[in-house]
Amino acid sequence: MKLLQILVKSLISSVIIVDVITLPAFAHNGMDHEHHEHQHTAKPQTRLAVRKDVTDLSSAEKKDLVHAIKTLKTTIPAGSQLSIYDQFIAIHLGATRLIHNHHGHSHSSVKELAHENAAFLPWHRQYIRRFEQALQTVNPKVSLPYWDSTNPKALDVIFKDDFLSPNGRGVTINIPGRGSFTGGPVQSGPFSSANGWVLKPELNFDPVTEQSLGTSLVRFLQAPPANDYPLPQRDIDRVQALDDYSLYRAALEGFISVDEQGNITRGGFTHNYIHGLVGGVQIDLTTNPVSFKGLGTMSNIPSSPYDPVFWLHHANVDRLWAEWQANGHEGIDFYPADGQPYGHNLDDLMWPWDGGMSTPEATALADLLSLLPDVDAQDLVRPRDVLDYTKLGYIYDRHQMKEVPEPTSTFALCSLTALAAISLRKRKQQQIKYRQL
Template identity: 70%
Template sequence: MKLLLKSFKILIYSLLIVSTCAITVFAHDRIDYGQDKHYRYENLLGQYAQLAVRKNVTDLTQREKTAFVKAIKTLKTVIPAGSKLSIYDQFVAIHLGATRLIHNHKGHSDGSVQELAHENAAFFPWHREYIRRFEQALQAVDRTVTLPYWDWTDAKALDVIFNDDFLGSNGQGVTIKIPNQGNFTGGPVPGAFSAANGWVMNPALNIDPDTGISLGTSLVRFLRLPPASNYPVPKKDIERVLALNDYSLFRPALEGFISVDEQGKVTPGGFIHNYIHGLVGGVQIDASTTPITFKSLGTMSNIPSSPYDPVFWLHHANADRLWAEWQDNGHKGSDFYPPDGHSQPYGHNLKDLMWPWDGGMSNPKATALGDLLSLLPKFNSDDLVRPLDVLNHRKLGYTYQTWENQPRR
């Protein structure tokens, strides 16, 4: 009985810490930098005895896997005071909101909906800030947890990630027949990340961006469904992207909207980052239409709500790792990012504020299922972040296993 009471007290204490974390991550205490109210992470580095190290997922111990899953499931359970959503669902709502913003700042808005998190320059800085805040939320549950990364060139990674002892298997229960290729299985994911075991997705957040129709409450995977069936990603493809010197090519090549061959020829399509979303979630292609149409089948391939699949965080940790590697290899600082001004859509230029850390200058457009704004966490008006502020990942307090023995730069 004493042991049960002690365990209960520990659980209550953990939940209090996580609830406090929600306030800390979403609404930082004000830091006064005089005329410049933007956050300067270098001022916070003194709080870290050392940089947190993000490890390759294939190198995680079983204890580290268990701690990561436990922390994620805790965030999925805890609902902060005054919120309609769990902490985890709030992060999903932020990602969804970033795909449908209306910017209200005088001189920049025509009332049109903008995409902040994808398809333009801020893809990397926005996701760097986003996944770092998620990592901080995990660390409020267990300070030893960091985001592992999924090296897409590692053939072993699929068996490690999509395993019942970690992030769950492929989906089950649905068979899709593809002419000349055979039958393929997918569907709702069983086990620890099933709806029956508490991994329930909010139907107002898990929506088709084109139709606004809810995609349900279950995590769905169609792993390696053709045409997104080739794995691993060839190392030469990654090396070719890392060899690009111009951010205007590097970003769309790694995000996956273009490929660049050895002769420098640019081909549009769905590659690398975008391809991996399809590899996990599954995509059907209808070549009979003009233009060709794509249908997302699973959670990861439905980009706005893709963080509902926990593999999202490993996927984006790797994208961030490769950007950091590119930066370390002669592309550091603001000279290798679109300059300040209006060359990019608002939110993507060097000194533009990035929603939701923009002091309320933008708001997400309502979906067909309701107002997103009421579901989002509250951010302090001076919680401000620009691409300029996140160009150095080490100043955010973390590094990657690849470089843990290298001196800080």
């Protein structure tokens, strides 16, 4: 069983994400982008949106969020085939399912632009902020809440008829050694098909067979083996204690973890696992390599933003990164300047906010090309531009901060110097362990 848990923790390795549309309210990321290299001047922010723990939302705040999400789903911009919400899905698909050529660079045909590499965190930070800005065009008071996956109360708040709808029903699966479990299409609440939450089949398909997965939001919440909840705080704490960005990103995304002795191991109770917890996953141990099959919308990563819980989950991932940054990992020293696939280095432009630098190649998914929204040619975003999230116009309600000495004495200054030296040594040791996996 422990093997199953380790395997499921590393199940989702092809996530997709999308960004925005050419609408004035969120055509830019809260910053002025000029054609001068690396010059990005922050616009004055009149008010920072505060992202709250979902369990702290009032009834009115939950209703406002649901209304804003559903309004985006039914609003089709002039000249588009897709609603605003569906455009976010299309970009997410484009970031993971299309091959991109990068003009003027030796790095070509990069398929995964939003996952499995360094830009997983900055790309999603930009992506969910664009979505939040879209919500605020409906209601300026709305901000994205986050789902703290260590909070035991969260499931009972999120998966209810008065908020993001409950688990699916109507399909029973038999899991050897574990019994029968029920899930399927969501049949009640605001995100059921009966209440207007209809997925576009051309944007909701199996990433392997490319067959449509239908028009309903599907959940197999807590079906084994992805059934452990809440996530252990000690596991999250060990991830947050990593000092090297490359290791930290891989751990937070869910491909590695840190054991009690500080050793790097495979799999983890983080981002990937939560996708499987909500959507459900089947594992076949008889194949080589071991095969994973997503059962529901959240575990079908390319179109996983069709489940509205996606945004709460990724707000939490971003919150953890923001907390890690605030605890001694701020700025460009804690992001790779080079050595990554194009689109993932510090000063690479990230698709689709790259002024046309990345051109999607026509593939078997050629029909998707016609659905991708246009992005302003001056809407340019690099990982560097989003390292300071407060410049994007939001903050979190609280962070877990480490205790460090105040730099007001010789002892304190020496202590901070020692902490920096220890941090550097730890990063080097962790990198060596990771390479040995």
